[in-house]
Amino acid sequence: MLGAPKVKRPVRASQNGLSLDVAALEVYFFGFRSRRISGADFPMTEVAVPRIKSAAKRMRQGRARTVQNRTHRSALRTALRKVRAATGAEAVTAYAEAVKLLDRAAQKNIVHKNAAARQKSRLAKLVGTKAK
Numbered sequence: 001m002l003g004a005p006k007v008k009r010p011v012r013a014s015q016n017g018l019s020l021d022v023a024a025l026e027v028y029f030f031g032f033r034s035r036r037i038s039g040a041d042f043p044m045t046e047v048a049v050p051r052i053k054s055a056a057k058r059m060r061q062g063r064a065r066t067v068q069n070r071t072h073r074s075a076l077r078t079a080l081r082k083v084r085a086a087t088g089a090e091a092v093t094a095y096a097e098a099v100k101l102l103d104r105a106a107q108k109n110i111v112h113k114n115a116a117a118r119q120k121s122r123l124a125k126l127v128g129t130k131a132k
Contacts, residue, residue, distance in 0.1 A: 072110050074100045083123050087130055095127045 050056045079098040086094045099120055106116035 069110050076105050089129045091127045
């Protein structure tokens with residue numbers, strides 16, 4: 001026998017009964033994924049850290065862009081909800097704002113250009129029925 005057999009050990013529980021999953025906490029708080037290292041008494045993680053300077057910069061840029069895209073997408077969804085909820089003249093002004101955000105999102109590839117066109121078409125149809 002070359003070594004001791006590998007045994008799966010459970011994740012230790014904290015004092016309040018919640019499991020301490022370090023990898024999940026890292027993703028939640030720091031926004032990066034990690035990999036589990038097996039064979040330890042407690043959960044250890046291995047984080048992918050680039051050695052090359054340009055790769056580290058690309059990771060930073062990617063994280064920043066992800067946050068920006070999430071913000072834009074959220075604002076876009078809110079504008080779409082406002083159009084659907086509005087009536088009369090409010091619907092027309094909300095539609096104008098939503099079209100502006102949809103065009104910008106399509107231009108920046110946050111949503112596909114055809115998806116943006118489809119959303120605008122559906123909203124225009126909806127606003128047309130509400131304005132009558």
